[in-house]
Amino acid sequence: MKLISSHDKHGLMILIGIFVILIAGLFGLEAKVRHDLKNPFEYHLHVQEDLAEKPEDPESMGDGSISSLDEFSYVVDISKHWQNDPDTPLMTYGAQYDNSIYNGSDYDIVNWSVVIEVPERNITIDSSWNGTWEYDKQASRIMFTPDERIETIRSQESATYGAIMISRELMEFSDVSFSGCKYRPITRYLLFWLIIILLVAWVTSAIAFFRYLIREENHRRYTERLNNVISQTMSTFANFIDTKDRYTKGHSARVSYYSQKIAEKLGMNEEQVRDIGYIGLMHDCGKLAIPGTILNKPGKLSDDEFEVMRNHTTEGDRVLKDFTAIDGIRDGALYHHERYDGGGYMKGLKGEEIPLVARIICVADALDAMNSDRCYRDHLSRDVILKELEQNKGTQFDPQIAQIMIDMIENGEVFVGDGPSED
Secondary structure, eight states: OOOOOHHHHHHHHHHHHHHHHHHHHHHHHHHHHHHHHHSOEEEEEOEESSTTOOOSOGGGGSSOOHHHHHHEEEEEEEEEEEEESTTSTTOEEEEEEEEEEEEOSSSEEEEEEEEEEOSOSOOEEEEEESEEEEEETTTTEEEEEEOTTSSSBOTTEEEEEEEEEEESSOOOOOEEEEEEEEEOOGGGOHHHHHHHHHHHHHHHHHHHHHHHHHHHHHHHHHHHHHHHHHHHHHHHHHHHHHTTOGGGTTHHHHHHHHHHHHHHHTTOOHHHHHHHHHHHHHTTGGGGGSOHHHHTOSSOOOHHHHHHHHTHHHHHHHHTTTOOSSTTHHHHHHHTTOOTTSOOSSSOOOGGGSOHHHHHHHHHHHHHHHTSOBTTBOOOOHHHHHHHHHHTBTTTBOHHHHHHHHHHHHTTSSOOTTSSOOO
């Protein structure tokens, strides 16, 4: 497969860039979720009699935290109680302490626990549910750790747990520390769904882009195959033209090659250079109408014979009149014997009145004529060819194009005569 074009590369790089940004966004969001899980919070909660109660004084929260005030509520309810060994020095109270934490935040709470400061040190935990209660007598506090049933407090939901405890007095929980980690599933973030929507759009765009690349590749192959057909057809036709003149075999192909080299130096694009090559192949197609006796005459042509020979330009124009696939192909056949000073044929055009393609072929055609053996002379030497090109700049040849050819000969891009000069 041919390497994709510069334009297509830019499109591919944009797709890759967008994909990297979207994936980075997902990883960033996931990193935030992990960060929240690794950074626990701790709030001192106000104990309420029921979930509807709101403390009047925020300072009674302990840390005065607006987050804890707005997001979490803690309720303790003594649902039943009794006396043990009443009216004796060993009298104690047994009670069922039902606890509830309401999570009003936008996050789920995980890895959480509760620490309750208690006023006395003689407490017995008789039984508990939904978690483990531990009494630290030295620190005068009770620690609660939830079990798997309530290990996650969902957003806008409550977790309930409790214990039956025996103590000297019925206890009131006034200092409660609630700690845990905030967890919001990645799917709850608006950014997550925005990224997903953009990823879907990206996938759709990527599919469309690669379908476009496939169509472009199929079109390129078709165009390449078509160009090969055209090139081979023209080459075959050019060979047929050249067979009429045994001294100029391969002339059309060489003129095509020189013309393309000049076109490249003039900064033409790939398609224009290719078309210049085709025009070079067909520039002498009018010679099919010239008798072989004139084409292969070893001596100088008479005036009448030269007039017939001149007609190969107009005959070429006539042969190509219905060939419209390549712009300028008729100009190459009709005007390649025009001179820059206006002394050429068939119309005596001058300077830039002569189409550019004809000015290019004029130099390429003359170069091959000087560099080829003819029935009336051998090919010219390199120095003579360079001299002819230099002396005829502005007269026979477009000076810019002639200079391009001189430069290519001197720097070794085009070999003529017997090779590089020994000077």
